[in-house]
Amino acid sequence: MHLLIMGPPGAGKGTQAGRIGEHYKIPAISTGDMFRAMRDSDTPLARQVQDIMASGAYVPDDVTNQVVADRLVADDCAGGFLLDGYPRTLDQVAFLDGVLKEADCELDAVVSLAVDPDELVARLTRRSATDGRADDSPEAIRTRQQVYVDQTAPLLEVYRQRGLLVEVDGLGEVDEVTRRLFSALDRHAGSTPATSAS
Numbered sequence: 001m002h003l004l005i006m007g008p009p010g011a012g013k014g015t016q017a018g019r020i021g022e023h024y025k026i027p028a029i030s031t032g033d034m035f036r037a038m039r040d041s042d043t044p045l046a047r048q049v050q051d052i053m054a055s056g057a058y059v060p061d062d063v064t065n066q067v068v069a070d071r072l073v074a075d076d077c078a079g080g081f082l083l084d085g086y087p088r089t090l091d092q093v094a095f096l097d098g099v100l101k102e103a104d105c106e107l108d109a110v111v112s113l114a115v116d117p118d119e120l121v122a123r124l125t126r127r128s129a130t131d132g133r134a135d136d137s138p139e140a141i142r143t144r145q146q147v148y149v150d151q152t153a154p155l156l157e158v159y160r161q162r163g164l165l166v167e168v169d170g171l172g173e174v175d176e177v178t179r180r181l182f183s184a185l186d187r188h189a190g191s192t193p194a195t196s197a198s
């Protein structure tokens with residue numbers, strides 16, 4: 001099973017990604033978490049990544065692509081994976097296409113979690129009070145939403161055209177969203193040519 005989960009900052013990707021990973025017994029790989037983990041290392045690259053993240057901008061594609069490529073060769077990815085927060089740019093889409101082709105595998109579905117923009121800002125503002133993430137400041141929240149709209153939202157169309165997009169309403173209780181998500185994934189699996197009876 002090879003899956004992606006996409007959605008604007010605050011859509012609840014991380015929470016749902018964890019549940020999808022458990023369900024299909026595949027690793028849920030978050031580029032945001034991997035970059036946050038770099039905080040512990042005091043290298044020039046780690047410092048650059050921290051500054052970029054705190055501003056709400058994207059880490060450069062070459063850095064991000066390399067981090068992902070290195071992660072996907074790990075043993076636990078042999079049976080599949082769920083990427084949370086990657087790809088976010090067209091360049092990353094092309095890079096991932098190459099990695100998948102090399103490994104002779106294909107994406108099964110791309111989950112898109114959709115949430116109203118006002119609700120997203122409200123969620124992130126609430127989270128900033130509890131989690132203390134550097135990129136949950138009001139300016140960084142605005143930047144992240146805008147960067148998502150400009151650079152990442154167009155990717156949904158790319159995956160829609162490939163017949164991979166599974167859109168899920170991300171508004172409501174976490175468990176309710178999870179239920180919606182699995183039934184949408186089941187419907188998608190039942191309608192793809194490889195598994196359909198017709």
Ligand code: ADP
Nearest residue numbers: 009010031032033053057058059064085086088
């Ligand atoms: P969110 O979805 O709320 O922005 P993430 O934890 O997924 O949170 O990402 C946090 C930050 O990590 C992003 O704002 C960006 O700076 C960096 N990042 C994560 N994934 C990518 C990516 N695929 N390309 C570039 N930057 C990324």
